[in-house]
Amino acid sequence: MGRTQWGSGKGKVGIPGLTGGLELVGIVGMIRWTPRVMLIFLGWVAMVMFMGSRKNKKIDGFSCKECGRVHAFGSMDMAFHRPSAYFDVPEEERASRCKESDDLCRIDGERHFIRGMALISIVDLDDTFAWGMWAEVSKEDFNGYLRAYSVDGSLLPRFPGRLSVEDFGYRGLEGHEVAIQLGKSSERPEFYLTPSDHAFYRDQIQGITYHRSREILHAMDGRHPDPNKD
Ligand SMILES: [Zn+2]
Ligand SMILES: [Zn+2]
Known part of the structure; x- marks a missing residue:
């Protein structure tokens, strides 16, 4: 085991399967998936991915x-x-x-x-x-x-x-x-x-x-x- 470690320092190790993600799973399960809701959902996913890619571009390098x-x-x-x-x-x-x-x-x-x-x-x-x-x-x-x-x-x-x-x-x-x-x-x-x-x-x-x-x-x-x- 190395004495130091890069990355992953900001979050607790947590308990796999118990911590994190539970809220999202709960919300997705509660939605009635009509075609209209599906469309809105897909639009939202596309937007989040677009914003994410823009953010990644910003951090290619630092002058x-x-x-x-x-x-x-x-x-x-x-x-x-x-x-x-x-x-x-x-x-x-x-x-x-x-x-x-x-x-x-x-x-x-x-x-x-x-x-x-x-x-x-x-x-x-x-x-x-x-x-x-x-x-x-x-x-x-x-x-x-x-x-x-x-x-x-x-x-x-x-x-x-x-x-x-x-x-x-x-x-x-x-x-x-x-x-x-x-x-x-x-x-x-x-x-x-x-x-x-x-x-x-x-x-x-x-x-x-x-x-x-x-x-x-x-x-x-x-x-x-x-x-x-x-
Ligand atoms: Zn360096
Ligand atoms: Zn410098």
Whole structure:
């Protein structure tokens, strides 16, 4: 298992067959499929596909005002598979000491970690980059997250955590305090760094350029998905 992973960081792993898509299936089942309704439905599908293709055209490349090159569009999220504390446990002991999934991790039955994402606005792109990260939380908040895992937690109060991430494009985030906001049932929690003089805090408040986001990824040696492309 690699330590980091590209893509798929924005949504929870979920429970196959149970989460997602249920509402749509319910609505389709309720419609009386007369020819007229069918026609409207097909028109709607055609429109959605047309809008989708336009959107895809927009993201073929990005003319960078900062360096004058055209950056190919790459990943807008990157995630750590496990908290740094997990990698601190000797590999041969992990099976007995760690209980973990891609969303939750408990070590020695007493340290609790949840995976969330710290979003950074890409100011010249009207998009966000998501860093998938882990934070250590109290047992109470861990259990609270478990209880709210499959429901909309976006109105629940934020709770504190401390980042458990290895150094990457940003260094020294280990232990940085975050406020954690649970999301809707399918969304991973969001991490907001508490005010500090760390560059990541500044970037989360101010956003960064797309060019800068590529620089950060390039700095992560060997972890770039396609170094020749952008
Ligand atoms: Zn550039
Ligand atoms: Zn690149």
